[in-house]
């Protein structure tokens with residue numbers, strides 16, 4: 153059997169408040185995602201969704217528990233190794249696109265490919281062009297973010313997240329800033345690009361229409377994860 157793209161076991165995270173009281177934010181979350189599988193994380197505001205995403209994305213350390221990404225154990229890694237695993241195994245997509253405004257779409261997509269890997273210039277150009285073509289933006293490679301619509305900016309961000317063929321794509325409200333029609337198109341691009349590259353996709357969302365399109369729906373309730381739906385969605 154293939155190793156899961158993402159495998160988390162009993163992750164815990166709490167913070168200590170000024171009063172000295174310990175506040176649990178993520179409580180014993182275990183989760184496995186296979187390559188090409190998609191899942192939504194839903195839950196009330198404050199239930200710990202962003203905190204969990206930060207743990208899974210190696211942006212913040214868990215207090216305890218185990219996390220494997222792309223078959224690689226992330227325990228006991230130095231900061232440099234963590235950043236290397238993050239760059240190689242994870243693609244991030246944010247609600248506000250997070251594109252660098254002074255760079256073109258192609259330069260934004262190429263950015264993670266130029267960091268921490270030893271890829272030649274021709275290979276970077278090839279991967280960038282392929283990723284932009286995959287999201288339908290081959291003809292906008294030289295545009296800057298302000299020249300692109302919101303949907304086009306998010307498609308550029310999706311190309312950036314996937315160009316390095318990560319094991320896992322973590323998306324935080326990826327369609328939250330888009331109108332309904334554009335959101336649907338962008339979500340289709342995100343799902344199809346992740347599936348075609350065999351990346352597991354985890355999407356934090358408040359939007360039930362977004363959640364419905366994922367293979368699985370997971371609900372966070374005060375930091376604890378409960379699987380709501382596991383069958384394949386229709387259509």
Ligand SMILES: Nc1ncnc2c1ncn2[C@@H]1O[C@H](COP(=O)(O)OP(=O)(O)OP(=O)(O)O)[C@@H](O)[C@H]1O
Pocket residue numbers: 167177195196197198199200201202203204
């Ligand atoms: N540094 C911190 N200090 C105090 N409380 C914190 C801190 N970080 C997070 N919290 C609290 O932890 C809880 C979980 O926050 P988190 O942002 O993960 O929730 P969320 O489910 O993503 O919420 P939303 O849907 O509103 O974005 C919240 O109650 C939040 O106020």
